[in-house]
Amino acid sequence: MNLWKSSLSVVASSLSILAVSTLVNAAAPEVDYQKPLPAAPEGQVTFKPPQERDIPNNQYGDMVRQGRDLFVNTQQLLGKNVFNGQNCVNCHLDAGRLASSAPMWAAFGMYPAYRGKNDKVNTLSERIQGCFTYSMNGIPPESGDDTLVALETYFHWLSTGAPINQALPGRGYAKLEKPEGGYDRERGAKLYTAQCAMCHGDDGSGQQVAGQVVFPPLWGDGAYNWGAGMHRVNTAAGFIKANMPLGKPNSLSDQDAWDLAAFVNGHERPQDPRRRSQDSLDSTVKTFHNHDGLYGKEVNGKRLGDHDNYGENPGLVSK
Ligand code: HEC
């Protein structure tokens, strides 16, 4: 049985948590916090976050360490805020330090951010809550919650000496030009079998050792949901090129990275939670999926996302 599955009964037995989820349901997020980040400025990455041994031994340092632990082992929050098999560090590598892996030192000073499209100021808490809702298929901690304070304190420390309100080279993920001939899931499938399946599994469900996720799931109930930024083929292609196979960064061609991203993201995963506030799959696609993704598209004779499976998240049961 999967780790995140075994926790479900505990959660389901707690009426108070179900009540909270109903509230979350009512306030379904309408703002797309998962919009792609702007391209990072060109140029060498010069910023270096402080070393872990330099975390001070005081209350601030304790909070930094707590945030770091939550970031690396987010499964600590399984069944409360997290309902899949992901840790923040799975997509923000090296504990949120790695350049072009959406590092947290480059994010911290860029919030609050103003977004003209919905005429709204987005805080760092809201951006983190977005990754809880979609990447972790979760129920985000409320603003001011200790979890968010700890994570933000960790990012504050990582960004020691970084400018505020100035984008730095290395922010976000690498952007890869789309190949002229587009992408090909069949080619991606072959590459996946040869170079990825040994860690992420033939069925994309990843691997656990002694109850700990060692290789994250890429599709299925344990994976990021249909609202997550990583489901965009372009975003996953940039991530894969720079980081996968693990330990062999930039070994794949751009075409390979796109083909692999399309193969991985051409599989089912938990429903986009915003589907609850929409009448149909079509309107969800129209409202929230105006980007390079396969949600709502036909793959192997079935429309992706045409289902009622919100994974293990008890707050997302919809009819
Ligand atoms: C499945 C992959 C995935 C996981 C897991 C994940 N994220 Fe993210 N995160 C992303 C993507 C994708 C983006 C947006 C990148 C883009 O659009 O270019 C992002 C962006 C962010 C940003 C904004 C970065 C910036 O420069 O503005 C923050 C902050 C963040 N994530 C925090 C977290 C935290 C905290 C967790 C764990 C609770 C987490 N993420 C888990 C994929 C993930």
Ligand code: HEC
């Ligand atoms: C040696 C084992 C290994 C191999 C081989 C490997 N990965 Fe990974 N992959 C990982 C680990 C571990 C992580 C999480 C990184 C971390 O936590 O530092 C990861 C993270 C990811 C993620 C982030 C998204 C998520 O849901 O967490 C994607 C996408 C991904 N891998 C795709 C691939 C693809 C495509 C290939 C084949 C080209 C591949 N991986 C090969 C071990 C591997």
